[in-house]
Amino acid sequence: MAKRTLDSFFKPSTPKRTKLDTDAEPDDPNVNIKPPSEHPSYPIPIAQLPSHIEVSLEHGTPFKQALEINNQPHLDLLHFQPYLPRATANELFKFLRRELPFYRVRYTARRGNVSTEINTPRWTTVFGIDETSVFTNGQAVDAQTGSPVSPAKYQCTPRPIPDCLELLRKQVEAHAKDGEKGYNFCLVNYYAGGDDSISFHSDDERFLGSRPNIASLSLGGERDFLMKHKPVPVDNAGISKPAATVPVGRQIKMGLDSGDMTQSNWLHSIPKRKGNTQGRINITFRRAIVPAGTNNYYHYNVGGGGMYRWDEISREMVEQK
Numbered sequence: 440m441a442k443r444t445l446d447s448f449f450k451p452s453t454p455k456r457t458k459l460d461t462d463a464e465p466d467d468p469n470v471n472i473k474p475p476s477e478h479p480s481y482p483i484p485i486a487q488l489p490s491h492i493e494v495s496l497e498h499g500t501p502f503k504q505a506l507e508i509n510n511q512p513h514l515d516l517l518h519f520q521p522y523l524p525r526a527t528a529n530e531l532f533k534f535l536r537r538e539l540p541f542y543r544v545r546y547t548a549r550r551g552n553v554s555t556e557i558n559t560p561r562w563t564t565v566f567g568i569d570e571t572s573v574f575t576n577g578q579a580v581d582a583q584t585g586s587p588v589s590p591a592k593y594q595c596t597p598r599p600i601p602d603c604l605e606l607l608r609k610q611v612e613a614h615a616k617d618g619e620k621g622y623n624f625c626l627v628n629y630y631a632g633g634d635d636s637i638s639f640h641s642d643d644e645r646f647l648g649s650r651p652n653i654a655s656l657s658l659g660g661e662r663d664f665l666m667k668h669k670p671v672p673v674d675n676a677g678i679s680k681p682a683a684t685v686p687v688g689r690q691i692k693m694g695l696d697s698g699d700m701t702q703s704n705w706l707h708s709i710p711k712r713k714g715n716t717q718g719r720i721n722i723t724f725r726r727a728i729v730p731a732g733t734n735n736y737y738h739y740n741v742g743g744g745g746m747y748r749w750d751e752i753s754r755e756m757v758e759q760k
């Protein structure tokens with residue numbers, strides 16, 4: 440089917456007459472009659488995806504077949520450009536920005552004797568639990584025994600992935616490389632403008648196992664996604680590989696497969712961009728294998744500060760009292 444036809448198929452239908460949500464008919468694609476996702480760990484109930492987004496995720500992905508990028512040393516990734524129909528990506532961007540709780544995490548980084556206060560330069564939120572536990576009927580239980588998780592096991596309160604991200608998780612998993620299954624974490628970054636960024640890093644923490652696989656989806660404004668190979672040790676030919684730049688489209692899903700040690704050998708970043716004012720959301724799905732992963736992700740993506748929500752009138756994140 441031609442792109443335009445598919446795209447317009449997934450657009451929300453224009454309401455024929457103005458009506459309150461409470462008057463919505465069950466088959467109205469702009470609303471979802473299912474109640475929001477609620478959990479004691481959530482600061483707010485999290486709305487269900489509008490039905491037209493659900494339909495599009497289920498039947499419209501991947502929008503294009505993946506391009507395999509494996510022509511550089513230790514790099515093996517799938518690039519769907521795009522993964523979602525354009526109209527769906529735009530709707531999903533607005534929905535997630537409006538409905539999710541966000542945080543601006545501050546933490547102290549220590550290097551030797553030097554402590555630095557870091558104000559994370561983007562909005563973040565996270566859901567999920569590592570593979571030693573699962574949520575059963577909303578309760579965190581031991582994955583092996585099924586007995587409730589002791590409060591001492593985590594320094595944080597893990598949050599189940601809400602329905603609106605769970606559907607995306609399932610779809611993304613279905614299109615990931617063979618054998619890359621079981622994402623149990625969903626991290627969401629919101630870059631409000633060009634000053635928001637993420638510096639060069641590698642998602643290669645030990646709590647992701649030896650072959651971390653990460654699926655990454657971009658929604659909203661276009662930003663550069665820079666990748667560079669870690670410096671090659673001097674005793675190994677004595678040269679550094681040149682940096683590579685992979686431009687990211689408006690919405691992509693990348694299966695970052697570590698079969699070739701991608702995370703161990705490559706760094707990536709979203710650099711600041713002068714004059715950019717368009718918001719962008721990045722969603723990553725990951726699999727953490729030990730409780731240290733759960734503690735780490737909540738520490739750096741929820742933290743201990745206030746919760747913020749998008750305010751449609753002031754068009755910025757506003758702290759919720």
Ligand SMILES: O=C(O)CCC(=O)C(=O)O
Nearest residue numbers: 628637642664709721723
């Ligand atoms: O925003 C992006 O595309 C990258 C995010 C990222 O690298 C991360 O959350 O680890």
Ligand SMILES: [Fe+2]
Nearest residue numbers: 640641642707
């Ligand atoms: Fe990353």
